[in-house]
Amino acid sequence: MEQYDVIIIGAGTAGLSAAIYAARSGKRTLVLEGKSCGGQIINAKAVVNYPGIKQISGVDFAMGLYEQAVEAGAKVLFQKAVRMELADQKKIVATAKQNYACSAVILAMGAKNRPLGLEREAELTGSGVSYCATCDGAFYKGKKTAVVGGGNTALEDALVLSEYCQKVTLIHRRDSFRGEWQTVQELKERSNVEILTDTVVTALEGDRQLTGIRVRNLKQEKEWVLPVHGLFAAVGQIPQSDLVRDLVELDDYGYIKADESCRTSLPGIFAAGDCRTKEIRQLATAAADGVTAALAACQLA
Amino acid sequence: MEIKVITKETFETEVLQTKEPVLVDFFAEWCGPCKMLAPILHEIAEEKNDLKICKLDIDQDVDLALEYGVQAVPTMILFRQGEAAQKIVGLCSKDELLQQLNL
Ligand SMILES: Cc1cc2nc3c(=O)[nH]c(=O)nc-3n(C[C@H](O)[C@H](O)[C@H](O)COP(=O)(O)OP(=O)(O)OC[C@H]3O[C@@H](n4cnc5c(N)ncnc54)[C@H](O)[C@@H]3O)c2cc1C
Numbered sequence: 001m002e003q004y005d006v007i008i009i010g011a012g013t014a015g016l017s018a019a020i021y022a023a024r025s026g027k028r029t030l031v032l033e034g035k036s037c038g039g040q041i042i043n044a045k046a047v048v049n050y051p052g053i054k055q056i057s058g059v060d061f062a063m064g065l066y067e068q069a070v071e072a073g074a075k076v077l078f079q080k081a082v083r084m085e086l087a088d089q090k091k092i093v094a095t096a097k098q099n100y101a102c103s104a105v106i107l108a109m110g111a112k113n114r115p116l117g118l119e120r121e122a123e124l125t126g127s128g129v130s131y132c133a134t135c136d137g138a139f140y141k142g143k144k145t146a147v148v149g150g151g152n153t154a155l156e157d158a159l160v161l162s163e164y165c166q167k168v169t170l171i172h173r174r175d176s177f178r179g180e181w182q183t184v185q186e187l188k189e190r191s192n193v194e195i196l197t198d199t200v201v202t203a204l205e206g207d208r209q210l211t212g213i214r215v216r217n218l219k220q221e222k223e224w225v226l227p228v229h230g231l232f233a234a235v236g237q238i239p240q241s242d243l244v245r246d247l248v249e250l251d252d253y254g255y256i257k258a259d260e261s262c263r264t265s266l267p268g269i270f271a272a273g274d275c276r277t278k279e280i281r282q283l284a285t286a287a288a289d290g291v292t293a294a295l296a297a298c299q300l301a
Numbered sequence: 302m303e304i305k306v307i308t309k310e311t312f313e314t315e316v317l318q319t320k321e322p323v324l325v326d327f328f329a330e331w332c333g334p335c336k337m338l339a340p341i342l343h344e345i346a347e348e349k350n351d352l353k354i355c356k357l358d359i360d361q362d363v364d365l366a367l368e369y370g371v372q373a374v375p376t377m378i379l380f381r382q383g384e385a386a387q388k389i390v391g392l393c394s395k396d397e398l399l400q401q402l403n404l
Binding site: 066 | 333334336337338340341344392394395396
């Protein structure tokens, strides 16, 4: 079995930041990534709030981190971690291909978008249903779209889409928005934006491509079909913590519980970034977690 | 195997006349997902000795890209015996890529 000092699961901002520090500390460092490196931020057109960098595209930010980690000596492999177990002092991380052993594991699996929970949602994802307006919005130029959600992401998505869509309907289950008031005002001023509060989506219409959505007003108990080509879900996130569900303590929402040093309930296992319980989920906090977790892990490895 | 950068001048010999399967990555310098794909292709190139991987900058050879119906980047086309056998559009994981290409 291949041996490492530190294994990091997930090559997002937290994981790659951890990799830079672990590798630079001289530890044999492996990063496992199930998709492409960079994590969520590759979907952001521009990042303007990372301290020290005025503006950068999400992809360039991610590639910079990736190259920095590799140059520091970390090994990045595109394999999804599917199982983790403990064996004496060692931790074993398994992918479909191979098992790897190490002294310390850093969990940096991030979070992914919460589905709406509608029938055929997975089937129509990519064929009308999307979770990222910044990524997929351009495919709906001149078309009718809808956004579901009540937070800042939903508001921003609606704003972005209204720049080039024929019409944007913002749908929220409550009567007021959690997101910024300013943005709500801006949306109200746009002639091609319609806001439906107290309303939920109940079904997706269309065979292979979305053609409409069935919506219901909860107060008036009224249901009708809204013709749209694109439906953007912005109803929050779920942590990717399945891998360790039975190993470490999670909070009620599935986030991994960890202390100030990113230690989980199990010695030698750390959690960093969006997958752990914390207040602020941003690049800067993900990077900070990565650094903290790596240096704590290095003490064991 | 190394990933080769090809152009329309070398396309014929490097791709069409090659016996082994050739995966051509149609990319553009300005394309973000293409950059994310690069390390994945690199890893596949290191692992698979029976597969040749080439990359072609669509801005340098628009005509060639259009000839093969490339309308978005990244697009990957697997050529077998000079024939376009499989096409994948967009960024995907390594597993998805290998699965879709039956490799
Ligand atoms: C569209 C968008 C725009 C944003 N804009 C900003 C911004 O401008 N500024 C800002 O500060 N923040 C922004 N954020 C938030 C920021 O992207 C996140 O806080 C940050 O990405 C968290 O990093 P992470 O490493 O914890 O998790 P992620 O970025 O989610 O990375 C986790 C990685 O782990 C991988 N993974 C998961 N499970 C496994 C497994 N079992 N095996 C192997 N790999 C696995 C995933 O594929 C992923 O690559 C934005 C988010 C989005 C979606």
